Amino acid sequence: MTIDLFITCYNDTLFPDTGKAVVAVLERLGHRVAFRREQSCCGQMHYNTGYQSEAFPLLRNFVRTFADAEVICAPSSSCVAMIRDHFPKMAAASGDEKLVERVEEIVPRVFEFSEMLVDRLGVTDLGAYYPHTVTLHPSCHGLRSLGLGNKPRQLLERVRGLRLIELPEAEQCCGFGGTFAIKNADVSAAMLADKMRCVLNTGAEVCTATDNSCLMHIKGALSRMRTGVKCAHLAEILAASA
Amino acid sequence: MSVYVGHAAEAEAFPRAAETLVADTQLRRNVRHATDVIRRKRARVVDEVPDWEALRETGHAIKQHTLAHLDRYLEEFERNCTKAGGRVHWARDADEANRIIVDLIRATGESEVIKVKTMTSDEIRLNEALEAAGITPFETDLADLIVQLGEDKPSHIVVPALHRNRMEIREIFRRKMKLEHLGDKPEDLAAAARVYLREKFLSVPVAISGANFLVAETGSVVVVESEGNGRMCVSLPRVLISLVGIEKVVPRFEDLEVFLQLLPRSATGERMNPYNSIWTGVTPGDGPREFHVVLLDNGRTNVLRDDEASETLDCIRCGACLNACPVYRQTGGHAYGSVYGGPIGAILTPQLQAMQHSQSLPYASSLCGACYEVCPVKINIPEILVHLRAKAVEQGYEPWQERAAMKAASIALASGSRLEAAQKLARAMQWPFEHDGKLEHLPGMLASWTEFRDLDAVPGQSFREWWAERG
Numbered sequence: 001m002t003i004d005l006f007i008t009c010y011n012d013t014l015f016p017d018t019g020k021a022v023v024a025v026l027e028r029l030g031h032r033v034a035f036r037r038e039q040s041c042c043g044q045m046h047y048n049t050g051y052q053s054e055a056f057p058l059l060r061n062f063v064r065t066f067a068d069a070e071v072i073c074a075p076s077s078s079c080v081a082m083i084r085d086h087f088p089k090m091a092a093a094s095g096d097e098k099l100v101e102r103v104e105e106i107v108p109r110v111f112e113f114s115e116m117l118v119d120r121l122g123v124t125d126l127g128a129y130y131p132h133t134v135t136l137h138p139s140c141h142g143l144r145s146l147g148l149g150n151k152p153r154q155l156l157e158r159v160r161g162l163r164l165i166e167l168p169e170a171e172q173c174c175g176f177g178g179t180f181a182i183k184n185a186d187v188s189a190a191m192l193a194d195k196m197r198c199v200l201n202t203g204a205e206v207c208t209a210t211d212n213s214c215l216m217h218i219k220g221a222l223s224r225m226r227t228g229v230k231c232a233h234l235a236e237i238l239a240a241s242a
Numbered sequence: 243m244s245v246y247v248g249h250a251a252e253a254e255a256f257p258r259a260a261e262t263l264v265a266d267t268q269l270r271r272n273v274r275h276a277t278d279v280i281r282r283k284r285a286r287v288v289d290e291v292p293d294w295e296a297l298r299e300t301g302h303a304i305k306q307h308t309l310a311h312l313d314r315y316l317e318e319f320e321r322n323c324t325k326a327g328g329r330v331h332w333a334r335d336a337d338e339a340n341r342i343i344v345d346l347i348r349a350t351g352e353s354e355v356i357k358v359k360t361m362t363s364d365e366i367r368l369n370e371a372l373e374a375a376g377i378t379p380f381e382t383d384l385a386d387l388i389v390q391l392g393e394d395k396p397s398h399i400v401v402p403a404l405h406r407n408r409m410e411i412r413e414i415f416r417r418k419m420k421l422e423h424l425g426d427k428p429e430d431l432a433a434a435a436r437v438y439l440r441e442k443f444l445s446v447p448v449a450i451s452g453a454n455f456l457v458a459e460t461g462s463v464v465v466v467e468s469e470g471n472g473r474m475c476v477s478l479p480r481v482l483i484s485l486v487g488i489e490k491v492v493p494r495f496e497d498l499e500v501f502l503q504l505l506p507r508s509a510t511g512e513r514m515n516p517y518n519s520i521w522t523g524v525t526p527g528d529g530p531r532e533f534h535v536v537l538l539d540n541g542r543t544n545v546l547r548d549d550e551a552s553e554t555l556d557c558i559r560c561g562a563c564l565n566a567c568p569v570y571r572q573t574g575g576h577a578y579g580s581v582y583g584g585p586i587g588a589i590l591t592p593q594l595q596a597m598q599h600s601q602s603l604p605y606a607s608s609l610c611g612a613c614y615e616v617c618p619v620k621i622n623i624p625e626i627l628v629h630l631r632a633k634a635v636e637q638g639y640e641p642w643q644e645r646a647a648m649k650a651a652s653i654a655l656a657s658g659s660r661l662e663a664a665q666k667l668a669r670a671m672q673w674p675f676e677h678d679g680k681l682e683h684l685p686g687m688l689a690s691w692t693e694f695r696d697l698d699a700v701p702g703q704s705f706r707e708w709w710a711e712r713g
Contacts, residue, residue, distance in 0.1 A: 009655055012705045013665050014698065019705035035709045041655040046648060048609060050631030050640070054652035061656055144611035173568045177608025184257050184606060185690035190264045190572040191608070192694065220695025223680065 002032045004069040006062075006110070008076045009041035015212045021239035022075050022113060025126055028239075038065045044082035049179045052090070059090055063102050071120065072106075075113040075235050077142030077210045083110050085145055112142065113235055114151040114210055124154045130240045131161030135204035137195070137218065139211040140173050152210055152234055159237060165202040169194070176217035192221050200227060207231050243335050245541040247365050247595050248395075253579020255602040260577040269405050273397075273574040276404045277565040283511025284562060284616070291507070301504050302620040304497050305556035309546060315458040315491045316537065322461025326523025328533040336366035339538050343368060343450065343483055344375045346534055350481050352448045358382045358475040359465055360452030361399055361559065362485050362538060364581040365594075368450070379450070380442050382471045384435050391418040397575030399582060400509050400561035405574045439471060449479040449530075454558065455501060456491040456535070462522040463535065464498065466505060466515035473517045482530040487538050489555040501558060504618035508560035541594035550629045554589050556619040563613035563623060569606055578603060585613035589626045592634075601639040604630035643687060658706070665704045672700055 003026055007019045023033050042062060043055030062083070066072055074080050084107055091103040111120050118124060136156060142148040156164050175181065175191025195218060199207050207222070209215050212233050219231040253259065263269060288294055308315055320330040331346075333339035347355060355372065357363065357379050369379045369390075381390040388403040389396050392414040396402030403411070412426040415434050424434055451472065455464040463484050465472050476482055492501065498520075506512045524533050546552050564570045564584030575583030580591040580600070588607060592600040604627045607613075613623040634640060654664040675681045681697040683689070691697060703711075 007705050009661055012661070013668065013700060016701055016703060016705035016708055020708060035706070036658075037706060037710075038658040040658050040661045043655075046652060048628055048631070049644075049648065050604075050628065050633070050635035051648045051652070052632050054648050057652060057656045061658075065658070140608070140610035140612075144615055171612070172571075173608045173610035173612070175568070175608060177610065180605065180608045182687055182690050184260065184569075185693060186257065186261045186264050187569055187572050187577075187606070188608070189694040190270075191568050194568075194572075216697070217695065220691070220697060223696040223698075224682075224694070 002034055002070060003116070004034045004036065004066060004072045006039055006042075006066065006072050006074040006079070007035070008074055008079045010216075011075060011212055014216070015233065018075050018212055018233040018235050021233065021235040022073065024239040025117075025235060026073070028126065029121060029123060034069075036065050036069075040065075042079045042082045044079055045178050047082065047086055047090070052093075056090060056094065059087055059103075060099075062087075063099065063106060066106060067102060069106075069109065071116075072110045073113060073116040074110065075210070075233060076212065077112050077139050077146055077148065078213055080110055080112040080115075081141040081145035083107060112146055112148065112210060114142075114148055114155055115146065117238075118151040118154060125158040126155070126238045128158075128162075128238045128240050129160040130237050132206050133163045133165055133202075133204045134206045134208055134237065135165045135167045135199060135202040136170070137167060137174060137199070137207055137209045137214055138170050139209045139214045142210045143171060148210065152208075155234065155238060156208070159240075162237070165204045167202055167207075168198045170198075172198075174214050174217050176214055178213070181217060189221075192217060196221050196225070196227075199229060205229060206237075208234050208237055210234050244337050245335050245544075245595050246367075247541075247591050248367060248581040250580040250591050250595060250600055253600075256577055256579070256606040257602060259579060260573045260606075263573045263577050268407070268410075269574055270572065272405050272407050274571055275407075276401065277571055280401070280511055280565045284508060284565065287507045287511050287513055291503070297500060297504055298618055298620050300500050301558075301618055302553075302556060304492060304500060305619050306553065308491060308493055309489065309552060309555055312488065312491070312546065315493055316488055318458040318493075319456050319461055319491050320537075322459065323463075323523060323535055324461070326461050328461065328523040328535055331534060331536045333536055333538045333540070335540050336538075339366050339485065339536055339540070340368055340371035342536050343485065344371060344377065346481075346483055347372070347377055347448055348375070350448055350532075352377075352446075352481075354378045354380065354446045355448045355450055356380050356382050356442050356446045356475055356479065357386070357450045358452075358472045359467055360450060360485055361396070361402075361581055362452050362487055363450065364396060366485075366538065366540065368485070380446065382439050382442065382475055383467070384432070384469055384471065387435060387439070388414060391415065395576060396581055397583060398561055398564055399559050399584075399586070405576070443471075443474045443478050447480040449475045449482050451476050451482065451484045453484050453486040453490055454505065455498065456486055457495050457498065458491055459494045460522055462495070462520050465519045466502070467517045467519075468510060468512070468515060470517050473519050476519050476521060477529045479530055481532040481534075483534045483536065485536045485538060487540075488542050489557075505558055505560050508562040508616065508618040545590075545593045548593070551589065551593060551626045553621050554586075554593060554626060556621050557586050557590070558619060559586075560618055562616040562618065566612040566616045567607075568610060568612065569608065578606065585623045585627075586621070589623055589630060592630055598637075598639070601634040601637075604628075604634060647687070662704070662706060665700070669700050669702070
C-alpha cells in the first residue's frame with residue numbers, strides 16, 4: 001500500500017527524526033511511503049487560539065495537497081484531532097459545498113500513527129528492540145479526542161528489551177495547550193511541574209507519547225532541570241532495532 | 243440593562259491573578275487534595291451506573307429541548323407556581339433582582355434574613371444590596387458560612403470554601419464566633435456551626451434560597467444538599483424567597499429522575515443527595531406562609547441567542563468540570579475573578595457580561611478536554627472556549643503582536659514552499675539564542691516559554707530536506 005505521510009509542520013521543522021522513524025517503520029512493514037512537498041500545516045494553532053480565518057487557508061492547502069491520497073498517516077494526535085474534529089465544521093462554515101464534500105472524503109482517510117499501525121494495518125509487533133525503561137504520557141488529544149485507548153501501549157509492550165513503567169496521574173494534561181503555554185505561562189509551568197514529578201517518580205529513562213508537542217513541553221522542563229531523562233516519540237522507539 | 247457577574251468586571255485578567263495564586267502553597271495543597279478526593283468519589287459512583295452515557299445524552303436532550311422552548315416552560319412554571327399559592331417575579335438583570343428582593347423583605351418588616359444554596363445571589367451581589375438596605379444576611383450553608391465569616395470569596399460552585407482546610411476554618415470560627423478553645427477536628431467545627439446556625443434558623447423569619455431545578459408542569463422548586471441546613475431554611479421561616487436563573491427550569495416532574503441521578507454523582511460523588519427538598523407553592527399550616535420565586539435573566543437570553551454556545555445554559559452546576567480541570571487544580575476558583583470558576587466559569591462569565599471584562603477567561607484552558615469528559619449534560623466546553631476565543635480575536639482584544647504573528651504564520655504556512663523558506667529563516671535567525679543545541683532565552687512573546695523551559699534549537703536539516711536528499 002502507498003501511505004501518504006502528513007509529517008505536520010512542527011515535526012517537519014523541529015523533529016525530523018520522528019518523520020524518519022515513521023518512514024522506517026512503515027517501510028519495514030513493506031509499504032511505500034509518499035511525501036507530498038506541498039503539505040504544510042493543519043491550522044491547529046490558529047484555530048485553537050481563535051484565528052479561524054487565518055486557519056482556513058491552511059485547511060485549503062491540506063485538502064488540495066492530499067485530495068487523491070488513499071491513506072494519510074500523521075505522527076501527531078493533536079493535528080489528527082484538529083482535522084477530524086474541526087475541518088468538517090470549518091468547511092461547512094465557509095459555505096463552499098465542494099470543499100465540504102472534499103473534507104468529508106478526506107477525513108476518514110487520515111490516521112494517527114498508532115491508529116495506522118493497530119487499526120488500519122493490524123500490527124502491534126514491529127520487531128523493535130529498545131533496551132530502556134520507558135513511561136508513556138497519553139496526550140490529551142490522543143486520549144480524549146481520538147480515543148486511542150491502549151493502542152500506544154499495545155505497541156510498546158511488544159518492543160524487545162523495553163520495560164514500560166506506569167505513569168502516575170497519566171491522564172493529567174502536561175500544560176502545553178499550544179499558545180496556552182505562552183499566554184498562561186505560570187499555570188502551564190505549574191501543570192508541567194506536576195507532570196515532571198510524575199515522570200521523575202517512575203525512574204524511567206525515557207518519556208514517550210504520540211505527540212511531539214506534549215513531549216517538547218515535557219522535555220523543555222526535563223532539560224532545564226538537567227534531569228537526564230529524555231523524550232522520544234513513539235515512532236522513534238518502534239523504529240529502533242538491534 | 244446592567245448585566246454583571248459578581249465582581250468579575252473589576253477582576254484582574256486570569257494570567258495575572260493566577261501568577262499570585264500558583265505561589266500559594268497552602269491553597270494549592272487544599273485545592274489539589276479536595277478535588278482529588280471528589281474526583282475519586284465521582285469516578286467510583288459513575289462507573290457503577292451501567293447506563294451513564296445514556297443518562298448524559300438524555301440530560302443533554304432535555305436541557306436542549308427546554309432551552310428551545312424556554313419561554314413556554316417558564317410561563318407554564320409561573321402559572322402552576324401561582325396556582326399553588328406562590329408568587330413569581332421576573333428580573334431582567336442583577337439590579338432589578340436585588341430591588342425585588344429588598345422590597346419583598348422590607349414588606350415583611352424584618353431586618354435579618356437567612357440564606358442557603360444560592361450562587362446566583364453572589365452573581366447579582368445580593369448581600370451587598372441587602373446590607374446597603376440595612377438588612378443583615380446570614381449564610382447557612384456551612385461552606386458559604388465559612389466564606390462569609392472569613393470575609394472571603396467562594397472558590398467553587400459546589401464547595402465554596404474548598405480552598406480552606408480545617409485549620410484555617412477553625413481560625414475563622416474561633417475569631418468570629420468568639421470560641422477561644424475550639425478544636426480543629428471536623429466534628430468540633432460542625433458542632434460550632436450547628437450552635438451558631440440553629441439560633442438563626444429559630445429566630446430569623448425570612449429566608450432566601452437558590453434552586454437546582456424548577457418544574458414547569460407542577461410549579462415545584464427543587465433544592466438538593468448534604469447538610470439539612472437548606473431543608474431548615476426552606477421550611478422553618480415565615481417567608482421564603484427563591485432566586486433562580488431562568489435556565490433552571492425542566493418541563494416535567496419525571497425529568498428529575500434523570501437529573502437527580504446525574505447531579506449528586508457528578509457533584510459530590512454521592513448516589514443521592516442526603517436532602518432533596520421539593521416544594522410547591524404554600525401549604526396552610528406547614529412551611530412558609532409566603533413564597534416568592536424571582537426568575538433571573540441577567541444576560542442568559544443573550545447566551546441563548548448564540549447557537550454555537552447556548553448549550554452553556556445546560557449547566558446544572560455540579561462542579562465536576564472544576565474538579566477535573568488541571569488548570570483549576572493549580573489556581574482554585576479565585577483566579578477566574580467570578581463566582582463561576584473553572585471551565586464552566588471560563589465560558590459562562592464572558593457570555594453573561596460583556597467580553598471586555600473577561601476576555602482572558604476563554605484562554606484559561608489547555609483544551610485538554612477533561613471537562614467535557616465528565617460533564618453530566620455533555621456541554622462541549624473546549625469547543626465553546628475556542629468559539630469564544632474567536633470572538634475575543636474578532637473584537638480586537640488580543641495583543642497586536644499576537645495578531646501580527648498569527649497573520650504572518652498563516653501566510654508562511656499556506657504552502658509547502660513557503661514553509662520551507664520559513665524553516666530556513668528560523669534556522670538563520672536562531673544563532674544569537676542558541677547554546678549547545680538549546681534555546682534557553684528567547685525574546686518577545688516566546689520569552690514566557692523559555693522562562694520555564696528549554697527549547698531544542700531548530701535542527702540543521704528539516705524532514706523535507708532529508709526526504710529530498712534521500713531521493
